[in-house]
Amino acid sequence: MKKTFTTATLAMIAGAIAAPALAQDITFWSWRQEDRAVYEELIDQFEAENEGINVSFEAFEAASYATVLSTALAGDQGPDAMMVRAYGAFETVAAGGYLMPLDAESIPGLDSFPAAALTAETLREDGKVYAVPFASQTMLVIYNKDIYDQLGLSVPQTKDELLANAKAIEDAGMFAFANGTATAWQNETIASALASSIVGPDFYAEISAGTTDFNDPRFIEGMKALQEYSEYFPDGFTGLDYASAQQLIASGLAAMFAGGSFELANIQSQNPDINLGVFAAPGVSADDPKLVGVFFDGGYAGNANTEHPEAVKKFLAFLASQEFAQQFANKLGNISPVPGVTLENPLLQDVATLNQSSVPYIFLTNFRFQEPSGSVLIQAEVQRMLAGESDPAAVGKAVTDGIAIYHEPFQK
Amino acid sequence: MTATPDTPAKGPRGWITGRGAWITFLLVPPLVVMTLFVIYPIVSALAYAFYDWNGLRREGFVGFENFRIILFEEPFASTTWQAFKHNIIVFASLMIVQNGVGFILAYCLWRDLWGARFHRVAVFLPVVLSTVIIGYLWKLFFHPIFGVVNQSLKAVGLDSLVQPWLGQSETALAALIFVNAWAWVGFPTLVFLAGLQRIPSELIDAARMETDSEWHLIRKIVWPLIAPSTTVVFILLFIGSFNWFELPYIMAGLDGSPFGSTDVLGLFFYRTAFGNQSAGVQDFGLGSALAVIMFLFIAIVATFWTLHLRKKELDL
Structure with a gap:
């Protein structure tokens, strides 16, 4: 017994002397304060596997994260590893040369990520990937299964069926859709969630290829459908803000909510008894592919000027591993782009299944790099149209003309 | 605002005397704080406005390019001018509603109703x-x-007036202006009341012997005598209206929902400089240029208007 104690003491002293020479302390910044416990648990696993590397997790308020990170990086006080956003907001950080370029050599398995996920963290200027994408979000319809069962409704296969469902719910004295348009960004999520299947996959491919613009009749048709659906939004929905819409669905007063998959956890935490389901809003005919809009939230990046590049790469490789992603998905309720991850939460599994037939959340993925961003335009134009102060064709024209200022394919 | 420090008084032999040291000791801390947190940010914003920005990185010097873009080039110009127009509407309406009602309230309080x-x-x-x-x-x-x-409205049978006040372009800005007036009407009221209470009662008594008309009394006696209060109230309202940010930000959001009908320069500045998480791109250069324009506009107009009102006070 005494011998064991002595050995242990000696080992500890030896460790204490050796540690400063070997230890590589790296900092890891995040905007997910609410996920701290899980991240720290996962970091412990990483540290156990990689002796000598200490990762300290620091979280900042989400709304000011971009400002904090920007300022720190610009002043050479940035973290070694960090969460960064995607698309335009990612480029703001990456374009300055603050991030470490990544490839399959430094991050094993990076090349097997879905292309759409990697695009989200690729700097368009040099075509290099600068972050390991971590989660996708899906625009779809969330519905209250109990209300559907109670009224004998089934998941709609066509636009007309969805409208008929909405009418039946309103006739029963409930709100069909919880959605309101007073909060600007909600208009973009509503449009993607409800109109994607009407617009169809070819249009999105052509927009990305630059062979059509938003004056395309397929897009206009989608906007018309949006107008029809909005008949079943609550009275005065133009003054209904995001928080109120969330409450209407969470309280069970409304049967459907067109929006992001990120609402699910929130609704369930507000009302643990609620029985939710998800579906992709249908197209005009039952044969039309049922599409959801998908985008990637952000990624894990390394600081280009870190003192411990090898340790940071090891840590990023861990964040890209299936071992991490599996726990990230199940413990935090995220849909991870890492191939082969299985989800325990049946609702999230349903979302992952819907993701297999998806189109990009186009204004974020393709047009949020310059002013006026496509998002700014679509948000205001859909808001205007649903308030009855404009029409679908005008939406297409205003969005196209706005983007045409910097996007060559739209300039005629 | 930033008082220039008196040069520390020199003693007979050129040494700083006790009093000089004391003054220096008192002046240096606030001066350091002012320089660090007021003057430096203003000057650096001024400098930012003359550079091109790529994300966070400052690129080349571009002269007045950012100013030209924000004022005269689409898509920025129309937003800037529309926001400016809204600021003017806010100022004019608050002048009538907030200050007008403020004066009436002050008058009623003064008359001890x-x-x-x-x-x-x-x-x-x-x-x-x-x-x-x-x-x-x-x-x-x-x-x-x-x-x-x-x-x-429903309870009293006025169902036809029920509407999404903050959700339609015709009522949203008016609703915000109303809320602002509701919240702030107490301020002009108090300032006017203080002004009214300074009027010697003999003066009012004497005037009452001359006229029976309350209106005449207000116009000829009261109004000229509270002129200094009006100057303060008008100028502060002017500055407040063109710096308007918190209320529209909380009630209408960063985009000035619905579709820009409550957009004001403060919101547009924030969106341009810091980006809008859910829609926009950040550009320090354009944002700073807008901030500088706003600052100069407010400072210049407020200065000249104050001088003008002060002169009028004397004339009245």
């Missing part, structure tokens, strides 16, 4: 509430489904 003591406190109460609270409170009041405003 029934319940004056209670109302003096009640009117000022919202002024001490935080704008965040006021914004959220009124956002709830204007809620299209559950809001007190629409519910009350």
Whole structure:
């Protein structure tokens, strides 16, 4: 017994002397304060596997994260590893040369990520990937299964069926859709969630290829459908803000909510008894592919000027591993782009299944790099149209003309 | 605002005397704080405005390019001018509603109408509430489904007037202006009241012997005598209206929902400089240029207007 104690003491002293020479302390910044416990648990696993590397997790308020990170990086006080956003907001950080370029050599398995996920963290200027994408979000319809069962409704296969469902719910004295348009960004999520299947996959491919613009009749048709659906939004929905819409669905007063998959956890935490389901809003005919809009939230990046590049790469490789992603998905309720991850939460599994037939959340993925961003335009134009102060064709024209200022394919 | 420090008094032999040292000791800390947190940011914003920005990285010097873009090039120009127009509407409406009602209230309080003591406190109460609270409170009041405003209209049978106040372009800005006036009317009231109370009562008594008309009394005696109060109230309202940010930010959001009908320069500045998480791109250069323009506009107009009003005070 005494011998064991002595050995242990000696080992500890030896460790204490050796540690400063070997230890590589790296900092890891995040905007997910609410996920701290899980991240720290996962970091412990990483540290156990990689002796000598200490990762300290620091979280900042989400709304000011971009400002904090920007300022720190610009002043050479940035973290070694960090969460960064995607698309335009990612480029703001990456374009300055603050991030470490990544490839399959430094991050094993990076090349097997879905292309759409990697695009989200690729700097368009040099075509290099600068972050390991971590989660996708899906625009779809969330519905209250109990209300559907109670009224004998089934998941709609066509636009007309969805409208008929909405009418039946309103006739029963409930709100069909919880959605309101007073909060600007909600208009973009509503449009993607409800109109994607009407617009169809070819249009999105052509927009990305630059062979059509938003004056395309397929897009206009989608906007018309949006107008029809909005008949079943609550009275005065133009003054209904995001928080109120969330409450209407969470309280069970409304049967459907067109929006992001990120609402699910929130609704369930507000009302643990609620029985939710998800579906992709249908197209005009039952044969039309049922599409959801998908985008990637952000990624894990390394600081280009870190003192411990090898340790940071090891840590990023861990964040890209299936071992991490599996726990990230199940413990935090995220849909991870890492191939082969299985989800325990049946609702999230349903979302992952819907993701297999998806189109990009186009204004974020393709047009949020310059002013006026496509998002700014679509948000205001859909808001205007649903308030009855404009029409679908005008939406297409205003969005196209706005983007045409910097996007060559739209300039005629 | 930034008082220039007196050069420390030199003693007979050129040494700083005790008094000089004392003055220096008192002046240096506030001066350092002012320089660091007021002057430096203003000067650096001024400098930022003359550079091109790529994300966070400052690129080349571009002269007045950012100013030209924000004022004359689409898509920025139309937003800037529309926001500016809204600021003017806000200023003009508040001038009438907030200051007008403020004067009437002050006059009633001064004449000691029934319940004056209670109302003096009640009117000022919202002024001490935080704008965040006021914004959220009124956002709830204007809620299209559950809001007190629409519910009350329904209760008295005015269903036809029920509407999404904050959700339509015709009513949104007016609703915000109303809330601002509701919250701040106590301030001009108090300033006017203080001005009214300084008028010697003999003067009023003498005037009453000459005329029976209350209106005449206000126009010829009261108004000229409270001119200094008006100057203060007008100038502060002007500065406040063109720096308007918190209330529209809380009640209408960063985009000035719906579709820009409540957009003002403060919101547009924030969106341009810091980006809008859900829609925009950040550009320090353009944002700084807009900030500099706003600062110069407010400073110049406020200065000249103050001088003009001061002169008028003397004329009256």
